[in-house]
Amino acid sequence: MVEMNRQWRLARRPARDVTPDCFEWVEDPIEPLEAGQVRVRNHWLSLDPYMRGRMDEARSYAPPQALGEVMQGGTAGEVVESRHADFKAGDEVVGQLGWQAYANAPARELRRIDTRRVPMQAWLGAVGMPGVTAWYGVNDILSPQPGQTLVVSAASGAVGSVVGQLARAKGARVVGIGGGTEKCRIVVGEFGFDACVDYKAGNLAGDLDRALDGARIDRLFENVGGVCLDACLARMNTFGRIAVCGLISGYNGEPIALGNVRSILVNRLQVQGFIISDHMDRWAPALAELAELAATGRLRWRETVAEGLERAPEAFIGLLKGRNLGKQLVRI
Amino acid sequence: MVEMNRQWRLARRPARDVTPDCFEWVEDPIEPLEAGQVRVRNHWLSLDPYMRGRMDEARSYAPPQALGEVMQGGTAGEVVESRHADFKAGDEVVGQLGWQAYANAPARELRRIDTRRVPMQAWLGAVGMPGVTAWYGVNDILSPQPGQTLVVSAASGAVGSVVGQLARAKGARVVGIGGGTEKCRIVVGEFGFDACVDYKAGNLAGDLDRALDGARIDRLFENVGGVCLDACLARMNTFGRIAVCGLISGYNGEPIALGNVRSILVNRLQVQGFIISDHMDRWAPALAELAELAATGRLRWRETVAEGLERAPEAFIGLLKGRNLGKQLVRI
Numbered sequence: 214m215v216e217m218n219r220q221w222r223l224a225r226r227p228a229r230d231v232t233p234d235c236f237e238w239v240e241d242p243i244e245p246l247e248a249g250q251v252r253v254r255n256h257w258l259s260l261d262p263y264m265r266g267r268m269d270e271a272r273s274y275a276p277p278q279a280l281g282e283v284m285q286g287g288t289a290g291e292v293v294e295s296r297h298a299d300f301k302a303g304d305e306v307v308g309q310l311g312w313q314a315y316a317n318a319p320a321r322e323l324r325r326i327d328t329r330r331v332p333m334q335a336w337l338g339a340v341g342m343p344g345v346t347a348w349y350g351v352n353d354i355l356s357p358q359p360g361q362t363l364v365v366s367a368a369s370g371a372v373g374s375v376v377g378q379l380a381r382a383k384g385a386r387v388v389g390i391g392g393g394t395e396k397c398r399i400v401v402g403e404f405g406f407d408a409c410v411d412y413k414a415g416n417l418a419g420d421l422d423r424a425l426d427g428a429r430i431d432r433l434f435e436n437v438g439g440v441c442l443d444a445c446l447a448r449m450n451t452f453g454r455i456a457v458c459g460l461i462s463g464y465n466g467e468p469i470a471l472g473n474v475r476s477i478l479v480n481r482l483q484v485q486g487f488i489i490s491d492h493m494d495r496w497a498p499a500l501a502e503l504a505e506l507a508a509t510g511r512l513r514w515r516e517t518v519a520e521g522l523e524r525a526p527e528a529f530i531g532l533l534k535g536r537n538l539g540k541q542l543v544r545i
Numbered sequence: 546m547v548e549m550n551r552q553w554r555l556a557r558r559p560a561r562d563v564t565p566d567c568f569e570w571v572e573d574p575i576e577p578l579e580a581g582q583v584r585v586r587n588h589w590l591s592l593d594p595y596m597r598g599r600m601d602e603a604r605s606y607a608p609p610q611a612l613g614e615v616m617q618g619g620t621a622g623e624v625v626e627s628r629h630a631d632f633k634a635g636d637e638v639v640g641q642l643g644w645q646a647y648a649n650a651p652a653r654e655l656r657r658i659d660t661r662r663v664p665m666q667a668w669l670g671a672v673g674m675p676g677v678t679a680w681y682g683v684n685d686i687l688s689p690q691p692g693q694t695l696v697v698s699a700a701s702g703a704v705g706s707v708v709g710q711l712a713r714a715k716g717a718r719v720v721g722i723g724g725g726t727e728k729c730r731i732v733v734g735e736f737g738f739d740a741c742v743d744y745k746a747g748n749l750a751g752d753l754d755r756a757l758d759g760a761r762i763d764r765l766f767e768n769v770g771g772v773c774l775d776a777c778l779a780r781m782n783t784f785g786r787i788a789v790c791g792l793i794s795g796y797n798g799e800p801i802a803l804g805n806v807r808s809i810l811v812n813r814l815q816v817q818g819f820i821i822s823d824h825m826d827r828w829a830p831a832l833a834e835l836a837e838l839a840a841t842g843r844l845r846w847r848e849t850v851a852e853g854l855e856r857a858p859e860a861f862i863g864l865l866k867g868r869n870l871g872k873q874l875v876r877i
Contacts (some may be wrong), residue, residue, distance in 0.1 A: 477818040484816035485810040
């Protein structure tokens, strides 16, 4: 009996907002396993903002997702069959196996994970790509010093929540920007930020001034862009640094023009765009540190879980609208 | 008989554009020379875009120019009297002695210059602050590699013209952006740039594409901001660098919003604002190299000279409107 696979493929590119008809549900028999390949049953799918960029044809840091192909995405799961000496059935692994229940993957594209101290799905979040992204931005770009003020947008998200906790451990005063009172409550109460500004409350400038408590911004970790970034630019300190990790407020083509460009010159800012896949040499030390912090309770996170692969498109659309709290996952 | 001084002082801050009534002409007797001071007869006054920022009260990298005080500015001249052992009458010096014919200055604020191989006024231009600014941006921020494409705006100006010549000597293909056909002709014909785009011709995007000849921009030295910077942002190459040296298109409060912010993320750009006065340790090597290049004809420049201190305000207003070609000077 041939086992059936279930997949979401890219059916069409979004005109602007992502809609359910961008995706096509396919059930097909699983291909036979070739020599050197490993078959994985995916238990968790990671949904991340970068996927929105790949759905467009515009020039970006990765080639566009091909039409008719399985949606790309990070996954965590269990080896069910192996034709490679490095893996055996029962091994737990992460990989970029896409929006599907099963995948046959070359062994070199899988990484074994240890779920005894850190749960499987955290290897897609705080101890996965988002965590490493936060770690790289904090350590290798921003390098906040004790007493400095660091601001991070999308503060309750998979990346932002880790940024703030790492920066605070280095002695920075950390201010988050989040969307909604509930998110801000968790950013301060659970993630331990010093303050959090709800940009949806309608008074971003005044609320940000209050949260900064008279300080200017020494370090900014930017995930959102648009009005959030512009408000922060106006409040940067001399020799400040900005790590540009995401600009989600513009991912559907919304204008994200910046007015306060003069701050770059006047404050001699360093602005650095980055993509974590350019820095593969930093994953090993980052993951080692993040796993230790997570296992010992010093790194906290939140998850929003969509139950069932069928719900992946809806969950992804929600992520782009900020409906998730913390890491958006799909339990397959 | 007491010698009389002539000065321009700041009478009022500009509402938007600088107007002649922002300045007040004063003739006063020169103060007696105190111990440790040196009296200089200024022969040349440098006019520079940064002066516009100091006329406002807004937060900037230097304190605002005080109302009622002599306008600040770089000068070159001759010592006429000295009460300090390091200087004697006849010495030629540069300093920040302001918009005036004479000044009594502490010896530590003067630097002796050698006019045997480089004319006095060039120590305010290609072999002065603008030249060092260009040198620092090219060497310490942009570091263009052979075969890379470098773009510089305000290409015929005191800074831009040196940027292009230094970058070309390092093997980069250099494209200038200038205002007007005459400026562009000189940028290519005299300064040796590979191409120059006239942003006033009304087809910046298309003309820039043609000048780039299929390449993307690896290095951008930005003096102007606004539409010039936005057009370049859209054409940056992966891992490109931008040195933000000036944003003259916005110095009178004009909007200089940027639309193509996404390029910073997608292309993983490094954007660095800088002010040359933060890097005093680099002046000596920069000046040594620039003086040698100038003396041997390998560094060229243009000057626009206003004859007489009386004409300084008019010349400064012209500079802000781009009426000068090359370094704007006043012969006092």
